[in-house]
Amino acid sequence: MGVHAKPATVLQAYVRDTVSLDGEWKAIVDPYENGYYDYRYQPFDQRPEPPPGAFFTDSKMQNPWDLIEYDFDKAMSLQVPGDWNTQDTRLYYYEGSVWYRKTFDAPARGAADRVFVHFGAVNYRADVYLNGQKLGVHEGGFTPFHFEVTDGLRPTGNSLVLKVDNKRRADAVPTLNTDWWNYGGITRSVSLLVVPATFVRDYRLGLVSLDEWEVVASVQLDGARGGEPVTLVLPELGIHETAEADAQGLAAFRFRVPDAGLWSPESPRLYRVEISSGNDSLVDRIGLRTIATRGKQLLLNGEPVFLRGISIHEEYSAEGGGRVRDAAQARQLLLWAKELGCNFVRLAHYPHNEHIVRLADEMGLMVWSEIPVYWTIDWGNEDTYRNAEDQLTAMIQRDRSRAAVIVWSLANETPVSEARNRFLTRLAAAARELDDSRLLSAAMEKHYRSDDPEVAVVEDPLAELVDLVSFNQYIGWYDGRPEKIDRVRWEIAYDKPVFVSEFGADARQGLQGGIEEIWTEEYQEDLYRRTLPMLDRIDGFVGTSPWILADFRSPRRVLPGVQDDYNRKGLLSEKGVPKKAFFVLRDYYRGKAAEER
Structure with missing residues (x-):
């Protein structure tokens, strides 16, 4: 297992304390995508100042004569995580765009802390907006993604809006033809993560040699400049290792665990792993095992x-x-x-x-x-x-x-x-x-x-x-x-x-x-x-x-x-x-x- 892999693009959010945005979201079904395109089919979010008619602005009438043809507050509700097809019979076969909106107050944080919004999965394309500003786009219905929102949060009354589009496309992955249901929606959890300016973004750890009982691990820091000490501890095995992050924020480890119990279906042994650097730490549980082939044999x-x-x-x-x-x-x-x-x-x-x-x-x-x-x-x-x-x-x-x-x-x-x-x-x-x-x-x-x-x-x-x-x-x-x-x-x-x-x-x-x-x-x-x-x-x-x-x-x-x-x-x-x-x-x-x- 090499430690100089591609830079991590995921956040290990599952093992962190988070602020959940799950639950009731307001939703607007938009098959013609009127909330995204004008009548000339030009995207509203490409204008310097999108009009209030763009759904992602989450606008409200300020005057009796304001023409705003949507209202999230009065719209239907959908539960997140969940697909829309089984939450409303009218959407059973629906493939197209649905707008989701969640309002929330900013989480507590220190002056130097950073905040990310993390999505477990959205099927299929997600255009994501915070307080009317576009955070970005994600394609792929089954993989996690996130955006940093540190500078875009208001103390109260934040509006997080997604245009979720599950239309099948010939150039998509998967493509037009599958043998399973094309469930649309925010299908996995949404959360806010508050982390220090430099934090543990990702790690990997695995047993690479049964002969030597050797473990190779790496920790990826975000916001690092190089030289930051990173500590990795497996307390049950007496492992306490420290390494310095390089200029890309990657810290590499290699050590032996001769007394470790191996993970297997008969004995799924998991060990506590503690990773820390500066003001940040995370705790997870990992198993140690090898998988290989030898000729026509499969070896665990x-x-x-x-x-x-x-x-x-x-x-x-x-x-x-x-x-x-x-x-x-x-x-x-x-x-x-x-x-x-x-x-x-x-x-x-x-x-x-x-x-x-x-x-x-x-x-x-x-x-x-x-x-x-x-x-x-x-x-x-x-x-x-x-x-x-x-x-x-x-x-x-x-x-x-x-x-x-x-x-x-x-x-x-x-x-x-x-x-x-x-x-x-x-x-x-x-x-x-x-x-x-x-x-x-x-x-x-x-x-x-x-x-x-x-x-x-x-x-x-x-x-x-x-x-x-x-x-x-x-x-x-x-x-x-x-x-x-x-x-x-x-x-x-x-x-x-x-x-x-x-x-x-x-x-x-x-x-x-x-x-x-x-x-x-x-x-x-x-x-x-x-x-x-x-x-x-x-x-x-x-x-x-x-x-x-x-x-x-x-x-x-x-x-x-x-x-x-x-x-x-x-x-x-x-x-x-x-x-x-x-x-x-x-x-x-x-x-x-x-x-x-």
């Missing part, structure tokens, strides 16, 4: 491990549906995975909220985290690439000290082409530079040999770049009838571990019938019974994450009485009720766990 802490996984969408429908809103909902998803016998979760198809990653640390679940380079992206567009790399950077920098995260994934089911290969090669290099202590993968696809249609082949230039050869396959659902599963043989010519990142079939919970009847629990159950032995025959097979833990909303799934806007491949219904296939996979995982003991 130097020992072979089998990934008993499941894929998860960041959706919780048991209480009204929509995006996961808090740690309790995230914990329930992971508890269901634990009931299934999992030691691993694939967080698809975008970076999930920080709650679930930190809970995985605590609960002993290894994690695959990915960015939404999904299906077909605008591969030749440099702005699209930059967007993807920005999301990759934010994901890695936020979570690269979480022991649970063992895989960074670059993409899902992307068709091979020269432009795609160049795009993903650049992304892979960026990921390695950001963090070379974890495995790199992507969910690839299979095809069949032209001379033998029962030999499935995984062959992709991307497989040369990654550590874990992962692919999705749906034999028995999109690809032939279930009996085809019994005949397929596999040809995967890489001396690397093989992971099956998706398989499955749709079933509506409670719909019963014969194994030949699609949509029934019995069909899905039979497909699982056939698929698992087939996967066991793959040379180098080290695990799987079937699709998917629970049914989730998708506008592609419109069959009345069966789908009703839900992808039904879940082993649980959207309400958390198990289907028959749940118990097939649970029994299989219990057998795998017994083999490892």
Whole structure:
């Protein structure tokens, strides 16, 4: 793990005392974006003095003749964090712009302190304004961002306004076509951080050698000039280290921990870490472990491990549906995975909220985290690439000290082409530079040999770049009838571990019938019974994450009485009720766990 990585762009806000701006926000639905453009379609925020009709000015009538055609005070309310689609039936299918406004007083602070406003995620584009002044723009629906607001705050009555736009675009990441719901809104928490002039922006820490029990760490200061002392303490291990920040504010550490207990699913040991510099400090909890490959083996802490996984969408429908809103909902998803016998979760198809990653640390679940380079992206567009790399950077920098995260994934089911290969090669290099202590993968696809249609082949230039050869396959659902599963043989010519990142079939919970009847629990159950032995025959097979833990909303799934806007491949219904296939996979995982003991 190198310490001279790219400068940190995230704030480690999760472990700081913050002033929450969650709760009720006023909202105006604006499908024509009248609050942003004039009637000539020119943006108001590009004028030297925006008119009061621009929604971000949050203007009020001062005279009886003032023409102001909006009023946040009288507008509808939406809860933050939360998506708008499940909060108001009128917005169920809505894709477009919604203005959010929150008023607040400035937090208490010292004369030299700085203040940041931090957003966990906003889907998809956020234009952010404070007291009528534009702070900036963020694109990407699942990554954190922040703005410094030190000089723009008033003592009382601050107005924070966002134009949130979730319209799909061909040049966006993800692009126009996905198989999940395009939930719009401020979907994760918003908070204010008060910090000293020089503060700890970010840190990373990880075990890099089992032989030497060596830990490498770095701390990134913001506002540093160089020479500032930085202290790193792990009190339970007797570690107390001090280093000086360089001219870029980066302090590097290297030390040994021969008496440390290693993090694993069986024993998710976390240690308190204390970081301080000057007037600032933060406290976190970290696990120490290694993840590596050796030929076709996957090694956790130097020992072979089998990934008993499941894929998860960041959706919780048991209480009204929509995006996961808090740690309790995230914990329930992971508890269901634990009931299934999992030691691993694939967080698809975008970076999930920080709650679930930190809970995985605590609960002993290894994690695959990915960015939404999904299906077909605008591969030749440099702005699209930059967007993807920005999301990759934010994901890695936020979570690269979480022991649970063992895989960074670059993409899902992307068709091979020269432009795609160049795009993903650049992304892979960026990921390695950001963090070379974890495995790199992507969910690839299979095809069949032209001379033998029962030999499935995984062959992709991307497989040369990654550590874990992962692919999705749906034999028995999109690809032939279930009996085809019994005949397929596999040809995967890489001396690397093989992971099956998706398989499955749709079933509506409670719909019963014969194994030949699609949509029934019995069909899905039979497909699982056939698929698992087939996967066991793959040379180098080290695990799987079937699709998917629970049914989730998708506008592609419109069959009345069966789908009703839900992808039904879940082993649980959207309400958390198990289907028959749940118990097939649970029994299989219990057998795998017994083999490892």
